[in-house]
Amino acid sequence: MIFWYVFLVLIVVVILASYHYKFHRSISWFFLFFVAAFRYNVGTDYIAYHEMYIYKDKMYEHKEIGYRLFVDFFSNVGFSPQFFFFLFSLLTLFLFYKGYSYIFNNERFYFYLATLLFIPFYYFATLNVVRQALAASIFFYSIRFILEKSFFKYLICILIASLFHYSAIVCLILYLTSKVKFSNYRKYLLYIVFVLFIIINPISILVDIYVSFKLPLYYHFNSIEYGVGVSGFGKVMAIILFVFVIFSSNYINKDNHIENVFFNMIICFVFIKIIALDYSIIDRFSNYFKPVLVVFFILFLNNMMKKIKGGALFLPAVTILFAVLYSMLVIYIRGSEIVEYNQYSIDLILYGKSNYIIEVYNSN
Numbered sequence: 001m002i003f004w005y006v007f008l009v010l011i012v013v014v015i016l017a018s019y020h021y022k023f024h025r026s027i028s029w030f031f032l033f034f035v036a037a038f039r040y041n042v043g044t045d046y047i048a049y050h051e052m053y054i055y056k057d058k059m060y061e062h063k064e065i066g067y068r069l070f071v072d073f074f075s076n077v078g079f080s081p082q083f084f085f086f087l088f089s090l091l092t093l094f095l096f097y098k099g100y101s102y103i104f105n106n107e108r109f110y111f112y113l114a115t116l117l118f119i120p121f122y123y124f125a126t127l128n129v130v131r132q133a134l135a136a137s138i139f140f141y142s143i144r145f146i147l148e149k150s151f152f153k154y155l156i157c158i159l160i161a162s163l164f165h166y167s168a169i170v171c172l173i174l175y176l177t178s179k180v181k182f183s184n185y186r187k188y189l190l191y192i193v194f195v196l197f198i199i200i201n202p203i204s205i206l207v208d209i210y211v212s213f214k215l216p217l218y219y220h221f222n223s224i225e226y227g228v229g230v231s232g233f234g235k236v237m238a239i240i241l242f243v244f245v246i247f248s249s250n251y252i253n254k255d256n257h258i259e260n261v262f263f264n265m266i267i268c269f270v271f272i273k274i275i276a277l278d279y280s281i282i283d284r285f286s287n288y289f290k291p292v293l294v295v296f297f298i299l300f301l302n303n304m305m306k307k308i309k310g311g312a313l314f315l316p317a318v319t320i321l322f323a324v325l326y327s328m329l330v331i332y333i334r335g336s337e338i339v340e341y342n343q344y345s346i347d348l349i350l351y352g353k354s355n356y357i358i359e360v361y362n363s364n
Contacts, residue, residue, distance in 0.1 A: 001335030003295065003344040003361035007035060012121065019112045028115050029097045036127060038082070040357050041343040042336055043127035046085075053081040066163025067131055083350040088173050095137035096122075096291060102144050103258075103295055108297050113319060115293045124334060125287060132287050135165035139174075140291045146178050146261055151168040171288055177264035183256050191246060194274055203275045238273040241293075245270050248300040251307065259303075262296045265289060292308040299317050 001314065005043040009161075015028045025296065052063075053071055074083060104111040118325035142157030154175055182190065197203075245266055252263045270287035276283035316362050334341040343362040349355045 001331055001342055002363065004331040004335065004341065005328065008119070008324065008331065012116065012324060015116055016269060019108065022108075025101065025108065025111055026097065027095055028112070028127075030314055033089055033118075034122060036093065036123075037086040038346040038348060039085065039127065040082070040106055040347040040355075042340050042344060043130070044340065045128055046340065048082045049084065049130055052349060053084050063162055064166060065130065066160070066300060079351050080349050080353065080355065080357065081348075082347040086350055088134055089126070092134045093128055094139045095141040095331070099137070099140040099143065100295075102141075104298075110302070111318070113301075113323075114294050114298055115295060115315065116320060116323040120226045120330045121294050122287075122290045124330055125290070127155070128286060129284075132165040132167065132284070135161040135168040136288050136291065138164075139168060139171045139288055141342075143261075143292070146175055147258060149178055150297075151175055167285060168288070172267060174268065177255070177268070179260045180264050181260055187249060191205060194270060197271075197274050198277070201278060204278050207279070238270075238277060242270050248296075251300050251303040253303065259299050262292060262299060265292050266296045269293065291316050313331065 011028065014031050017023065018025065018027050039046070041050075045324055053075060058073070070087070071084065074087070082141055093216070096292060100111055100114045104114060122133075122136075137163035138157055142154050142161075145151070145154035145157065155172070158168055158171050161171070249263065252259050252262045254263065266289070269286060269292065272285050272289070276286065301319055308315070330339075343359070345357050345359045345362075347357050348357045
C-alpha cells in the first residue's frame, strides 16, 4: 500500500501547487484520471470486468444495456480490455470534475478542497464499483438541473445513468429535494424517527415477516450477500454521519436554495445508512450520496467560518488535515482487506489483444 501513500502525497502537492500558482483546475483531476485509467488489476472487480470484456460470460448477459453496448461496440472494433477502464475512468472523473466545477464555479479554494475530500470519500470507490461509479457521476452532474428546476433534463440524465446501473433510477425521487424545506420542528422530529429506526429496526421486522411467509425471492435475505449487516467500521461511520448532520444543520441556511437541496440529500443519505445497518446490500445506494457529502461538508464549513472568530484560517487547515488523514485511513483499510491494493501496475495498451504491463509497486 506504499504506492497509495506516495500517490496521496503527490496529489496533495499537485492540488496545493495548482491553487498557489493558479494552474488550470483540471490538472489535479488529470492526475487522478491517469492513475485510474491505466491501472492493472487494481480494484475488487477489475478481473471480473476484464474477463467479461473478453469472454462475455453468463454474468455479462445480466448487466445493463448501456454497459453491454459499450463493451460490444469497442471490443468488436478491436479495443483492448484496458480501454474499457480507460473510457469509464475518463467519463466518470470528467463528470465529477464538471459537477464540482459547476457548484464551485467562482470559488477556486473550495473547488480544490472538494477535490481533496473527493479522494477518500469516493475516488477509491470508483476503482471498484465501475458501473455504479459512472452512474453516480451522471447523477452528480445532473444535480445542476435540480438546482435549475429543470425536471426534463434531470430525467434524461437519470435514465442514461440507469443504463449503466439499474439502481440509479432511485435518484429520480431526489428531484423533490428542491421542493422540500424542513422547519426546525420537522427537522428534530425526523431525527427522533431516525433514532427509533436505529433502536427498533422496523426494516428487519418487515424482512423477518417477508421471509417467514416465504414470499418471492425470500431466500436472498438469508444469503451472505444480501442478509448481512454492514461492517463495524460502516456502523461507526453511519453514527458519525448522523451526529454530524445534527450538528451541521445549525449552520445550514434553509432559505438558500442550494444549501437546502444538499441538506435534503444528506438527510436521504442518513436514512439509507440507517436502514442499511443490518442489510449491507442497501448500503450500495449510498454511493450516490458520498460525492454529495463533499459539497455539503464545504457548505457547512463556509457558513461555520463566518460564525467562528478566526475560523477563516483555522477551519480550512483542519479540513485539509482531515482529508489527508481520512485518505490514509482508507488506504490502510483497503490495503489490509483487499490484496489488489498492495500493488500497482499499469497497462498502456488500449488497442488490440496484447497488453504491456509495467509493475510499479508490489508488496504481495
